[in-house]
Amino acid sequence: MPSSPPAVPALYSTPRLTTLIASLIVALAAGTNYVTYAPQLGSRLRITHTQLNMVGLAGNVGVSVSGPIWGQIVDYRGPRILLACGFMLLLGGYSGIRHLYDEGIPDGAASLSTFGLYTLVLFSFMTGAGSNCGVTSTVNSTAKTFPDRMRASTTGLVISGFGLSAFLFSTISHHFYAGNTSSFLFLLSVGTALPMIIGFFLVRPIPLLPSKERLHADIEDPREAAISSELAHDDSIYTRLLGAVESLDGLPDVYGKRLWKSGDFWLLFSILSILSGTGLMYINNVGSMSQALYGYNNSHYDEAKASQWQSTQVSTISLMNFTGRIFIGLVSDLGKNRFGMPRSYSLVLVSSFCFVSQVATASIDDIRHLSIASSLLGLAHGSVFSLFPTVCLEWFGMPHFSENWGYLSLSPMAAGNFFSLVFGRNLDMHGASMTRCGQGLECYVATIYLTIGATFLSMLLSLWAGSRDRRKMRGVVGHGHGIPYWARGVGVSGRQRLVGEDSQEV
Template identity: 55%
Template sequence: MSPPNPNPPQIPETFGRARIVVLLASLLAALAAGTNYVTYGPQLGAKLGISHTQLNFIGLGGNVGSYVSAPIWGKIVDSRGPKSLLLSGFVLLLAGYSGIRLIYDAGLPTNNTTLSTAMLALLIACSFMTGFGGNGGMAAAINTTAKTFPDKVRGSTTGLVISGFGLSAFLFSAIAHLAFPGDTSSFLLLLSIGTSFPMLIGVAFVRPIPLHASEAHHEPFDIDHAEADAASLAPGKLLLDAGPNVYGVKLWSSIDFWIPFITLSLLSGTGLMYINNVGSMAQALYVYRDLDNYNEVDASQWQATQVSTISFLSFSGRVVIGLLSDFVKSRFDLPRSTLLVLVAFILLLSQVAAAYIENVGILWRASALLGLGYGSMFSLYATLCIEWFGLPHFSENWGYFSLSPLFGGNIFSILFGRNLDAHEQDPTEKTFSAPLSRIPPRQCLQGLPCYVDSLYLTIGACAVAMVLSVWAAWRDRKKTMEGDRDGVYRRLPEVIWEEEDGED
């Protein structure tokens, strides 16, 4: 047995330079990871003859890549560290966006009015790669931040990093609008370079830093292991403050997993449907208002306004909810899950607002509420995943949670596309003062009725999610009170996590 090291490495301070560098590098990776929500779909559809339903399948390719990859990336980063995820993100993002740009620039073959099935499949595959790669970078950033900062600021720091994901679409859309307005090809080039190379920077600087023993848990406890095993098997008595470690079969068999899983599916499905189609919503309202004076540049600016609004408010929501969750827990001794009800209410309000807005000039109000609720949702659920199920398998568990948007997102988005396609009209049926070539093909000319039925669906989904959120918060409060009453927690020595063997 080797003697102890007489000069152990010094652990950096909580807000020392080393940890701040990790935080900033993680934020940069997150900024490059959230571009699945940028809007270039209407331009892609107009040039390549793609229907609204097909555009939703392309958008869902990115979403599926993001969410399906989550458990895979989570398991890898929990055991091997962040480097391989960041390198994979670089390759996949560069290849995915470059492929979309090549297909867009090539356009349709002569005498063809629609894209071939093979090329459509290739577009979906490229979109899938962007989602897969972006989520690799995001998983690396969140996991590293969660392990680098103590519980007392974990909600705030992880919320800040996750906010970068929300700000990503705003950042890239703003750059494109200023540098090359209306130039979709240049925008796609910006995405291919601007999303991939930050991942290389992350390889050098994104790595977890061990905590001081006194900061490992905000209320350090030692555990009676027999009692702990029994408690962790019973939903409602997970050892929050002592540091639970629930994963695998125990996770999937817990009702405390399924309630938030279903809630997240309904809320994220609502968000994804809106985000994937807000460009088409803005287009429908704009065409209806200015039917005889349609201008493609103006139309694209209204689309960009929605994306920028959603992205900025998503960023703000992710920061604010992190600060608010830490404040609620430390100041009022309430579980962070109390805020689930607030998040569900904001998303419900966004859909009600959108269902009554007939003027594209005020669509930003619904987009702002949607962005605020959507960003807050992911930041809060990520923090709760650590609190409910523990840090040792956090990324793997969060990966399973991240599968939930696949259900709501796929169903709601496809139904939206089918509904919009059913309201399509032929512009040649009316007389326009503007050249017919300016009116996009496959366009609904009725304004709000083009898609309002889809909003009624998401209003119902958000209402159900709000009821489930109340249930989840009540169970969490009851669980904490029972743990205190039964004396499961005992104040004894602290424990800190150790860096994985697989991380260089």
């Protein structure tokens, strides 16, 4: 008589909730690339807006370039290595930026030296790579800890912490370190590194099924035993089979060369590049935008008041970023669980948010109304980075999820770098000093026209993605094509029963 399968923690058990809460804490420390201290840094070190955008872009590049590396590590080795790396990179990166800020430039020098600029770029890159350690480890662990019907909501909750991070640190800075950029950078170095240590001990994926040895022992049918024997000798097949049993949805397992040859991958890559690039451009430059609008026709420019407007935009973006990440997770889960809609349908909604945010930005010439554009942009940007990981999982599968998402995360480098550099060049062309441009909306509106066109294109591409998904769904329902043989016929009757391709459900 077969022994009973080992106990697996319940859905709302302490181990699963511990992973979820600890992941949220880590994510709260991992979103500080959105914190705006660039104008103060530029003024202190006397660097141009184009150079300042290079520093900001280095952080974004650190996030993107490290994605595939961190993804492979966490898929095969778990989250601990990443969390340890995140601790070192964040502590070293922000401490280095603070050191350069405190040192300033030598007496008599016109601006920061070339070596100093490249060092600043390196430290910014480190903060981006360290932040991505926290995000990748927590999203991977959360996705593996909760079933498909809750996956978008739970990962969305964790990623929402990433969006709320800037608001948290900006609020602390406003109340305790107002006007003291050096102390704020010290807060960032310590406040982002220590939560990684908490995550090192508490963040881990909680399995949804028993181990393969107990699963093998619990199988009686000869046909099932054949599959079980194969599983005992092939971990990759076992992983794929567990993925199918876990959710009963026949997720594919696309990775490596197949991923790069996939039209679906390049479609998602293009949409994500445009949307994330637009958001990163806005976030990196909202401080300069607020200063340009505040200083336009203002003969009594107050640096402290300008900083308050800047902080208001950061807080607004962060709060709405947080809201967007939770909102789109709930919407996509509801659409799939209640109405059978694939999560890719929500891409159109997210693209529309981005488009409307840019139209609003191009029409606002008063600093008192800039928060409207910042709210829309924050909502859109948060929705983007909550939805796309779950669409990636749905299209390409769980076994190589973080690796695949890492490759998709390279996409912001394309449009993000281009839009941000164009923005900085426009400011410099309009006679912007190293602190601000005095021509208001005219300083940057040409770049916003560019992003309006780009986000409209993303809406069209999103419609195409949803249409492709609809056709694939009809093919699966009608003929069963696209469902791997190891996922067909999986039923639940007291315990999981596994059958072959041509067998009937037991």
